[in-house]
Amino acid sequence: MRNQRTTSDYSANKSLGQHFLSDLRVTQKIIHTFYESTHDKILEIGPGKGVLTADLFQRSGRSVVVCDIDSRSVALLRELYPDFVSQIILSDILKLDFNQHFQNHQVSVIGNFPYNISTEIVFKLLGERKSVPYILGMFQKEVAKRFAAKHDNKEYGITTVLLQAYYDVVYLFDVPPGCFNPPPKVMSGVLEIKRKSLEPLILNESLFVRMVKAGFNMRRKTLRNALASLTLPLNESHKQLLSMRAEQLSVSDWINFANEMSRP
Template structure:
């Protein structure tokens, strides 16, 4: 391995073949499917994905790695290499003829949350997403109301996707070894939203505000949005904190506010 991992890109290269095989057994790529790999790095997942017969787009920010990948796969017509920042990339541009993309990647820890929010904007053209993330982030994604890990990330991702923790990945599976445990999560966009929401942008603002000061009760954190009496009329206790409020209850608050602004 003659590429020096770059800290500024959050690079930790997966090299454990048993972990790679486990990821692929869960992913179960099939010939003819259209896959997108974010941050292919040294190609640990890229090679076996191509071997399975999929059409593959890879998105890599590090230009040295782009040059390396272009050389490595120069004669393979099944792969397209994009030298781009995944945070800015228009994933919907890759989906042709109403097909659904399958997305995979070992996401850099330093951009994982904004990247997940970016991808949520294009779930209409995504079949599923299988990501390696910091285990703490996977815990937050999958957390249910009432737990300490539950927060904005949990609520927003669970509105768009079914989230499934698959397995943990130890630090020694990477070079260089990160300081934290990693985990694999599968996110499958819902065929229909689990709860109706009148204004998604306003819903996102409400959830962000509710969790911005986690220790405050709803009546305090949302006082500029809704009164304690109005919360009570919706069957929600204003003395509760945001971490106790379910996705359905956040939707109920957001929809009540939306109907109020219509009148």
Template sequence: MADALPSLRETLDAHGLLAKKSFGQHFLLDLNVTRKIVRYAGPFEGRAVIEVGPGPGGLTRAILESDAGKVVLVEKDPRFIPLLSELDDGSGRLTIVEGDALNVREAQLVEGPAHLVSNLPYNVGTPLLIKWLTGPWTPCALTLMFQKEVAERIVAAPGDDAYGRLAVITQAVAEARIVMHLPAAAFTPPPKVASAVVHVVPLADRPSPERLKKLERVTAAAFGQRRKMLRSSLKQLGGGDLCEAAGIEPDARAEVIDIAGFLRLADALK
């Protein structure tokens, strides 16, 4: 299908479209790269795929070539809706939703298990990941492009410089790994930083919403003052008493506490 379409650069030129800095847009136009990302994301085996921020549709073309079932595009920038509509073959497989992904209710867009595959706009990548991992709708897997620094924060282990709230929240509910690195030159326009693709698979046994809310409170306090001992950084939540109830050394710092330790702190929070 993609080979029968004009190139992405030709399509952008024909529509007179350029990336908007305010939307954090950086286009991935190389179909060899987008096909590789989709291979990491799949196989889909007929399940639905949601893509956020498709822009000119480079990743979309690769998804449509795959074994995905229904493909739903969520695009905030109205300039790209006509361009994306050109990818619709009339089969009913493609649905285009104009809107902000932060406000979209995914359960209303797809039935049954679905994958998320996106080159996320840089300015909303982290809040979208948290929404999908802790909200009421859970995808069966997520394959997402982030700035390299954000990707490293997602997969960081205790003791790593990048280890913090994002790693704890993500790894409490899912398994995450970096599957691909991309230089800035791969994008149009090239961003100032390199990027990485993270593959995330939600755990079957996930903390309850109430437990997650407590975990977010604990990690916000602990990493808000990460250089302090937990007895000090968690003072408003119980300090040393909270640590002792969770079996955590009160003189430890947040950066060395593993996921299980933070979950015990959340469980001990009253």
């Protein structure tokens, strides 16, 4: 499927947070994990020089869409895979129109996400959650650990709760700097993110988000103080809850608390 053009004819763009995955053992481990699940449509984010793209096109062909903001990557991949030119998109993933490219299909996402916008990418996908059942992504380890954290943990925070409200998140394995070119200064990690089989009932999503943000923005304070800026229908039955700090509440605790505050 590949032609003979070299994939080493351009260097990583630091402003785009690029670190090209180059260890084929890690690549195959990611691909193997990805195909343990079934997929309708597939979106690869940040393909770079195509280390994952080759396997995706070979296995899933017309079901794959590849998106990169770097015109050099898009030009290279279109040359390497002329049969799939229309599926290789030059676009900012944060602005990608899912309805235009995937219509009513379910879209599984895979990628070595640019570290400087990886959290924004996750929240873009979270906003598309009705169409995105599965995400397998490479992140900076610190960020990945935050997404996968459990409560009563210093890594547990706003992003943890908002993502885990809708998805089950598992930290799979570390990826050392030497597996990339150029090597990043930090350890990386791979996350598997699966949409919950039943979407939780959140009566007022806006209030839920505001409560979580307020709680963790003052995470050293008790919730009585951290939530004081919000007008909430609190009463004596919430006394024990309000004596806790944000990180002591599980995701389900936060959902239940927000739902209580949403009822008339």
